[in-house]
Amino acid sequence: MDRSPGRRAWWLRSPWGRAAAAAFAGALPALAFPAPSWWWLAYAALVPWLLLVRSAPTYGRAALDGWLGGAGFILAVHHWLLPSLHVFILVLALLLGALWAPWGLLVRALLGGAPGAGRGAAALVLVPSGWLMVELVRSWEYLGGPWGLLGASQWQLPPALRLASVGGVWLVSLLIVAVNTALAELLARPAVRLPAVAGLLVCALGATAAWYWAPVPRPAGTVRIAVVQPGLTGTPTERLARSEALTRSLAGRGVRLVVWGESSLYRDPVDRPDLAARLAALSRRTGAELLINADAPRNGGPGIYKSAVLIGPDGPTGDRYAKMRLVPFGEYIPLRSVLGWATKVGKAATTDRIRGAHQVVMPVAAAHGLRIGPLVCFETAFPDMSRHLTRDGAQVLVAQSSTSTFQGSWAPLQHASLGALRAAETWRPMVHATLTGVSAVYGPRGERIGEQLGTDRSAAAVYDLPLAEGTSPYVRYGDWAVYTAVGALVLAGAYAGVRALSGRPAPARR
Template identity: 65%
Template structure:
């Protein structure tokens, strides 16, 4: 099947179509949340790359599609970063250029090449997700598997192989549908791939270990809403927290940047927090965004306060938001501050993750803001004994965008991966809580809410396969790609090897004996 329209031969038109095709998968994420669309969303993009006249053009299709995907996924950054959002999307979109060539290579073949497409193309996509998940490139926001945050069978897959296993299967299903559309003669391997995907999901559903229920705790989330100024915000949070008295809560969580002053410099604020802790009978986990009094620089820190004041438990944010909290290579890219709301001063990084004992024998693992997007961080906290994962966040700069819901949905994946409940507490919404299998606990607190909510959070014990074995799907993908590269290399060497010279029999005399060379 060929892509219709000779107008696709114009490079810029073709690139525009590729960008639109690449943007389609974003509809599977919140806010649209058309989760089922993820399983066919890549088909138009792959059909376009397959129809490319050359491998180079297919690479451009991959790049343009990646640009469209990145821009659509991060479109809510435009009011803050302006033109720099386009620059970032263009740079990260280039990661899909090799994938576009792979699509053309595999989907224009037959037989073994088509069979290999169901392994190599998902592996190539996973490699792209792995590379762009590096914190310096923006982190794993918009990983394809994260679109399935509310699908129970997919969450079960996450407990086995993390969000990476979900991404692999989604791409494999897209490849199968693409083959059914453009290569009807290869429908047998395509149908086999669909059956295999269903079988893997069913096997995970039936045989993957489930977390063992281990009671519950009452955790309160304080969401003040949009309040101008750190003093007014603190007063509103104090007012909401006081309403939690006599509600028998075990822990109270405030959002990111909920305290705008270093508590070591402000004993009055630390004292007010201690008073709240005594009144409510619970420790309070706040988040301080301020210049430190004991070391140079500004830190974002999760700080635990008990009835006697600061407990000494503190976690300094380790993975900062590029441009939002620091500017990579500031000497070269510092101009970003003149065109948007990029960080005027770099925040400082913490050095290690921390598990806190918040009283009542409960251990929590705090993360700050987009750290909840990193599967390895929540996995490490679960390995270190955290019974509840907590993310303190603020998306107040993006209130009217898709960002708050996208961020809140990530906690469901982290809970399912680790078998530990997760609390996502924000300043201005969306706040959410999930149980140890990724199931929603209670209602989301929307962006227009200014309230304190109490959640009965189920606890669980046991170790999920993902916590035990880690990112094995990405390792398998790298092995698949390495094996394919070796096979391709051997095939190239074999094709370039010169053919042996033809054998010429020696001349014979009239009597039939070999002729002897003259002297």
């Protein structure tokens, strides 16, 4: 299927046409995520991009195809930020897209020309490993965090969730890219059909083995919790009144924990005795403790924290957690002295929030000491945070979120879907409570529990949440899939270096 330059399509001969094709090919995998949720597309969505990069006439062009494809991917999975960041989202997409330039070089080196069976087999390991390095680097919180990891597109597929319990979302990403690489080899070079088919069989057998033989959590009873979603209610005062009314409606229903969304209060009840008394009265009336979220200064001091605060029948219990990982530009501006101009072209944060110091596990007395691990909004995207809470003894993961700025976009549903992965990875049920939707609850295997509250709902929902015991392989062994990918790339680099030093020619390419 290789074509000489003279026979290539005009849009491949034109630098601008090829650039547009790379950006479009990079954006294609975004359709596998919610809201479209075409999860099956993920297993072939990278093929056009891989074929384009492997056909690059030079390594420089391959790096550019990787860069522009990466920019297209970032722009597609973050397109809902456009109303907030305006033109700055294009700048961010180009900056983060550069992370895929080395991946483009790797694809060109392994799949370009006429690879033999050895190079074809190596590509099945190294191309997914290179992709995972891109996901790992861009997952750094200061670069935007792990939003849109390819493995996260499989949140509703039980076999993929079982695989996540073994190696986290990283292992799912590796499998998806390996399948795409094998398909690209089959289309581009029928001569490497044997390793490509073998790669597909290994992926299928690995997923099947995880489904049938991976350990599963042990049931450990249930606890009744409730999520309060006030909806778009206008002012903070109106939101509080609606949240109180919905919480009062839960009286007599046996609820032990009521969860409100992120920024449900703009005053800290610890500093406002009148507000603390109102919330304590709600706790007494419902027989449940309340987990609220205050977007406010703490202890009367300067600076604003986003704090999860547990309220009991006597008021604040003293258990609180301040959000540690903040949203770049949404809650603070990195290098504000240089990038502060972003506030003039979009809705970037005018005031930087202050980071919390450490994660917290809270006992809920009303639920016989049930231990919950709070996360705030963006933090549900980070696998390490939920794993850390589980290791510290959390029995339930509780996320408080607010996506009211992005109503009508793909963001609320995509954010809610992350709860399924975190639950499957840790064997701990996950409660995802928002102000305006989407709110959802997931069991210890990542299965959805009860009804999902969409962005059109203002309601309180009650869930009988299944608890579980045991330690998942991912919690026990951590990011072994990432370390394996790093090891494979290091060994491949060492092999190439030894060949270069020994003076042996590289394998011939036809």
